[in-house]
Amino acid sequence: YHAKAAGRNNYQFFTQKMNAAASCFELESSLRSALAHNEFELHFQPIIDTGTRRLHSLEVLLRWRRPGVGLVGPDKFIPILEENGLIVPVGEWVIRRACEQSMEWKRQGLKPVPLAVNLSPRQFMHSGLVPAIRRILIDTGIDPALLEFEITETALMQHGEQTLDILGQINAMGIRLSIDDFGTGYSSLAYLKRFPVKKIKIDRAFIKDLERSAEDRAIVAAIIALSDSLQLSVVAEGVETEGHYALLRNGGCQFAQGYLFSQPVPGANAANLLERLP
Numbered sequence: 001y002h003a004k005a006a007g008r009n010n011y012q013f014f015t016q017k018m019n020a021a022a023s024c025f026e027l028e029s030s031l032r033s034a035l036a037h038n039e040f041e042l043h044f045q046p047i048i049d050t051g052t053r054r055l056h057s058l059e060v061l062l063r064w065r066r067p068g069v070g071l072v073g074p075d076k077f078i079p080i081l082e083e084n085g086l087i088v089p090v091g092e093w094v095i096r097r098a099c100e101q102s103m104e105w106k107r108q109g110l111k112p113v114p115l116a117v118n119l120s121p122r123q124f125m126h127s128g129l130v131p132a133i134r135r136i137l138i139d140t141g142i143d144p145a146l147l148e149f150e151i152t153e154t155a156l157m158q159h160g161e162q163t164l165d166i167l168g169q170i171n172a173m174g175i176r177l178s179i180d181d182f183g184t185g186y187s188s189l190a191y192l193k194r195f196p197v198k199k200i201k202i203d204r205a206f207i208k209d210l211e212r213s214a215e216d217r218a219i220v221a222a223i224i225a226l227s228d229s230l231q232l233s234v235v236a237e238g239v240e241t242e243g244h245y246a247l248l249r250n251g252g253c254q255f256a257q258g259y260l261f262s263q264p265v266p267g268a269n270a271a272n273l274l275e276r277l278p
């Protein structure tokens with residue numbers, strides 16, 4: 001009886017593992033064809049100027065419309081793309097598509113709005129990044145001032161001098177750089193001085209409990225003070241309540257992003273957020 005039960009358990013364990021491995025393999029192989037099959041799409045989330053509560057820019061967020069499954073968020077597949085290197089072509093597609101979208105809005109007579117595109121560590125290391133960006137700027141004709149890249153602290157800290165060189169080249173193209181998820185990586189505050197960065201985004205981990213936690217309020221106040229004295233702009237992520245918003249606005253945080261204002265929306269809906277040019 002025991003042997004039988006153990007056998008059954010082993011068998012169940014084995015099939016569970018097999019199923020997990022199979023679905024992981026399936027996920028990876030369908031991701032491999034997703035780009036060619038046009039299954040990726042961009043969503044856009046407003047970043048608000050806290051002074052006016054009006055749109056300042058849009059963050060570009062990748063989604064995968066997986067056949068038979070529906071819309072899949074980046075947390076489910078970016079790590080896989082990052083691991084197998086597909087993030088390089090997919091990331092390049094994101095930059096190109098974002099620039100094309102910006103130009104489409106321009107042709108529709110909508111007010112120009114800066115787009116903030118996320119760059120992953122692996123993309124950032126790839127030697128083809130700078131030439132690809134240059135190519136995309138030429139092909140689409142976008143004003144580089146309408147483009148911004150978000151890079152996490154962790155990505156920045158990984159590759160010392162090379163990082164500085166790449167940031168310098170991107171900056172020289174007239175594209176702005178910001179630090180994403182600030183406060184959660186291995187911060188060496190020295191890099192804020194060395195890198196040509198214009199903006200920091202306070203990670204939503206510090207915003208979530210802002211109304212309850214004096215510690216989080218102190219951390220956020222310190223980040224805002226630091227940004228002010230280094231003349232960096234500061235964005236708070238994950239602003240979900242009027243309480244968050246009031247604390248941030250009164251605390252001198254210039255920009256805010258979160259569900260309070262809007263979820264990320266598809267391009268067609270994002271156009272509604274943009275005003276027509278007079």
Ligand code: C2E
Pocket residue numbers: 045060061062073074075078091094118119120150180181204237238239240257258259260264
């Ligand atoms: P992120 O760059 O920090 O983007 C912000 C994430 O927070 C987004 O999740 C957004 O939907 C979510 N968010 C916004 N407001 C709120 C809020 O009020 N409450 C909560 N709980 N969440 C909020 P999303 O779209 O799932 O993206 C997750 C991460 O995936 C991004 O974090 C970014 O690191 C990465 N990612 C997204 N698109 C791309 C891309 O095109 N390329 C690369 N390399 N990474 C991307």
Ligand code: MG
Pocket residue numbers: 059118150180
């Ligand atoms: Mg981001």
Ligand code: MG
Pocket residue numbers: 180181201203237
């Ligand atoms: Mg972020």
Ligand code: MG
Pocket residue numbers: 181
């Ligand atoms: Mg994040």
